[in-house]
Amino acid sequence: xxxxxxxxxxxxxxxxxxxxxxxxxxxxxxxxxxxxxxxxxxxxxxxxxxxxxxxxxxxxxxxxxxxxxxxxxxxxxxxxxxxxxxxxxxxxxxxxxxxxxxxxxxxxxxxxxxxxxxxxxxxxxxxxxxxxxxxxxxxxxxxxxxxxxxxxxxxxxxxxxxxxxxxxxxxxxxxxxxxxxxxxxxxxxxxxxxxxxxxxxxxxxxxxxxxxxxxxxxxxxxxxxxxxxxxxxxxxxxxxxxxxxxxxxxxxxxxxxxxxxxxxxxxxxxxxxxxxxxxxxxxxxxxxxxxxxxxxxxxxxxxxxxxxxxxxxxxxxxxxxxxxxxxxxxxxxxxxxxxxxxxxxxxxxxxxxxxxxxxxxxxxxxxxxxxxxxxxxxxxxxxxxxxxxxxxxxxxxxxxxxxxx
Amino acid sequence: xxxxxxxxxxxxxxxxxxxxxxxxxxxxxxxxxxxxxxxxxxxxxxxxxxxxxxxxxxxxxxxxxxxxxxxxxxxxxxxxxxxxxxxxxxxxxxxxxxxxxxxxxxxxxxxxxxxxxxxxxxxxxxxxxxxxxxxxxxxxxxxxxxxxxxxxxxxxxxxxxxxxxxxxxxxxxxxxxxxxxxxxxxxxxxxxxxxxxxxxxxxxxxxxxxxxxxxxxxxxxxxxxxxxxxxxxxxxxx
Numbered sequence: 001x002x003x004x005x006x007x008x009x010x011x012x013x014x015x016x017x018x019x020x021x022x023x024x025x026x027x028x029x030x031x032x033x034x035x036x037x038x039x040x041x042x043x044x045x046x047x048x049x050x051x052x053x054x055x056x057x058x059x060x061x062x063x064x065x066x067x068x069x070x071x072x073x074x075x076x077x078x079x080x081x082x083x084x085x086x087x088x089x090x091x092x093x094x095x096x097x098x099x100x101x102x103x104x105x106x107x108x109x110x111x112x113x114x115x116x117x118x119x120x121x122x123x124x125x126x127x128x129x130x131x132x133x134x135x136x137x138x139x140x141x142x143x144x145x146x147x148x149x150x151x152x153x154x155x156x157x158x159x160x161x162x163x164x165x166x167x168x169x170x171x172x173x174x175x176x177x178x179x180x181x182x183x184x185x186x187x188x189x190x191x192x193x194x195x196x197x198x199x200x201x202x203x204x205x206x207x208x209x210x211x212x213x214x215x216x217x218x219x220x221x222x223x224x225x226x227x228x229x230x231x232x233x234x235x236x237x238x239x240x241x242x243x244x245x246x247x248x249x250x251x252x253x254x255x256x257x258x259x260x261x262x263x264x265x266x267x268x269x270x271x272x273x274x275x276x277x278x279x280x281x282x283x284x285x286x287x288x289x290x291x292x293x294x295x296x297x298x299x300x301x302x303x304x305x306x307x308x309x310x311x312x313x314x315x316x317x318x319x320x321x322x323x324x325x326x327x328x329x330x331x332x333x334x335x336x337x338x339x340x341x342x343x344x345x346x347x348x349x350x351x352x353x354x355x356x357x358x359x360x361x362x363x364x365x366x367x368x369x370x371x372x373x374x375x376x377x378x379x380x381x382x383x384x385x386x387x388x389x390x391x392x393x394x395x396x397x398x399x400x401x402x403x404x405x
Numbered sequence: 406x407x408x409x410x411x412x413x414x415x416x417x418x419x420x421x422x423x424x425x426x427x428x429x430x431x432x433x434x435x436x437x438x439x440x441x442x443x444x445x446x447x448x449x450x451x452x453x454x455x456x457x458x459x460x461x462x463x464x465x466x467x468x469x470x471x472x473x474x475x476x477x478x479x480x481x482x483x484x485x486x487x488x489x490x491x492x493x494x495x496x497x498x499x500x501x502x503x504x505x506x507x508x509x510x511x512x513x514x515x516x517x518x519x520x521x522x523x524x525x526x527x528x529x530x531x532x533x534x535x536x537x538x539x540x541x542x543x544x545x546x547x548x549x550x551x552x553x554x555x556x557x558x559x560x561x562x563x564x565x566x567x568x569x570x571x572x573x574x575x576x577x578x579x580x581x582x583x584x585x586x587x588x589x590x591x592x593x594x595x596x597x598x599x600x601x602x603x604x605x606x607x608x609x610x611x612x613x614x615x616x617x618x619x620x621x622x623x624x625x626x627x628x629x630x631x632x633x634x635x636x637x638x639x640x641x642x643x
Contacts, residue, residue: 004517008506015505309501312462313562314490314518316483399482400463403501 005319009326016299020331023295026288027335027382028342031375033281035343037274038371040350043364044273047354048266058227059134060234061257062088062220062241079216080254087240088222093233098127098134100219101207105200108176110167116159117195118177120204121145130223135196142171142186149203153182157190158197177202178210234258285379289386292331296324296390300397307394308402317395324391325384332383336376343375408471409570409601410436410459415468417454428454430625431468436618438569441593441602443612446622453574455622456605460572461489473569490518494563498575500555502547508534508558509543515565533561537591553584560591570601577611589615613638 013020064080088097101120128147173184224230234256347365354363417429429451436442446452457463470478502511512530537557563571577585596602612619621628631638
């Protein structure tokens with residue numbers, strides 16, 4: 001019996017081919033958005049976290065920032081200095097403080113000039129070790145820079161392969177950096193982080209001379225002795241820096257970031273992305289539902305006579321209700337299936353274009369059957385829900401009035 | 406003789422704004438089992454309303470309707486649907502086939518609403534279409550058939566649930582005279598096989614040539630009732 005209604009409903013939908021497909025457009029978009037986002041969600045999180053370099057649980061990052069008081073420009077961030085480093089190192093629980101310079105330099109090679117990020121290689125052996133550790137640096141060709149090297153650089157993994165300079169850079173190549181010549185002595189393996197893979201690593205002494213820097217520091221990485229006490233250590237550093245700078249709580253012009261906070265920053269970004277896409281999906285599904293309801297109302301009006309005929313030849317209100325509800329449900333179901341397929345396809349396209357165009361980023365697609373089934377069921381529910389009122393209207397139609405031309 | 410349907414003092418009023426239109430104003434119609442009844446009248450006489458009530462498509466404002474001695478004047482629409490689906494077959498002036506179903510599917514549809522299974526429906530629909538001479542056109546859609554052929558599909562459909570009564574509303578109104586003849590022959594043949602026929606028409610020649618009882622309606626009332634006795638029409642007491 002249900003099969004017969006199904007046949008009648010499907011027959012009606014096929015009859016209105018293009019209109020049926022257009023009706024389902026909103027559902028396609030909504031379900032595709034949900035499915036692609038969730039399928040990419042896990043991979044996206046991994047990829048974004050990857051961009052932050054390693055999230056070591058035993059390292060704190062201290063940065064300067066404007067206080068936010070007064071008009072813009074009046075509170076230019078003051079630089080961190082060697083003094084701050086000493087202060088941080090004196091905090092109990094801090095093993096070592098490492099200065100980090102993050103700058104941009106112009107690189108000329110083969111008559112091509114590019115602007116590239118540069119990171120300092122610190123002056124002491126243990127510092128160098130921790131620095132490499134914090135960026136997950138593994139050597140691919142040549143060797144790493146030590147604290148004793150001068151006039152040498154190593155480059156990130158995507159540097160050499162990108163052929164940005166229309167000629168491959170290898171170990172032994174000399175690069176012209178801000179007018180000075182540096183020899184490439186090592187190339188790193190790709191880390192998956194977009195930033196680190198296109199970075200230059202240069203001995204700190206060389207970098208300071210090259211850019212005319214005295215004792216300023218862009219960022220301090222504090223190696224903590226006991227990862228379990230990292231929050232307390234962070235608080236102690238904050239307290240000491242505040243005291244040193246005569247600042248009250250809330251007035252700080254610096255920030256101490258724990259790995260947890262970095263993770264939170266990542267998940268905040270992801271949550272915002274999720275929220276926006278969910279919003280789009282919700283609006284789209286709502287519009288899709290309204291579209292189905294609209295099509296069903298139109299269909300009921302157009303098929304007045306057909307409803308009258310069916311009633312004359314013995315269709316009960318219930319029969320008419322089922323036929324129209326099934327039509328509406330089918331719109332939702334097919335919309336959901338096609339939407340889910342589109343969503344998965346979209347996820348794979350985004351994933352493969354991410355690895356193609358953003359070299360080194362590996363955006364994994366997670367295929368989840370429960371997600372697919374849930375999306376399709378939800379879409380089916382939208383179809384059923386949107387069909388209730390039009391189908392009820394059709395079923396209540398008076399046969400005499402429906403048959404009147 | 407037992408009657409299949411009886412309308413007792415039936416009135417049907419419509420509200421049109423502030424006015425009440427009395428489409429039927431107290432009529433009595435009795436249809437005997439096996440009879441061929443014509444309901445005649447000019448447009449506006451109430452014959453369409455009368456036919457809707459006889460076909461239990463509609464309920465009266467006043468009066469009682471007995472179908473097979475069962476009062477149906479106060480039933481709900483769904484109960485009515487079940488009864489008319491089983492006991493009454495409809496033939497309409499404009500054929501009223503469902504355009505996106507084939508001839509076979511159209512004929513099978515009334516059986517679906519009575520809960521018959523698919524194989525039984527198909528067999529019977531095929532048999533009926535063969536009977537009306539359309540055995541070769543089972544899979545044609547209505548728009549691939551001529552008017553006369555469509556009306557023959559409609560006749561087959563009206564017989565689907567083997568009803569006791571066929572209700573034909575101007576069945577030849579949209580057809581040429583040749584197709585008219587075919588259709589009327591079919592109706593006569595069905596009548597001879599024992600089906601009660603009620604035909605609504607405004608053409609006296611059709612009524613007088615084929616029917617045995619004629620209800621003449623005018624202004625919502627039965628003006629007179631005539632009956633053919635030994636090939637002569639006599640007015641009878643209503």
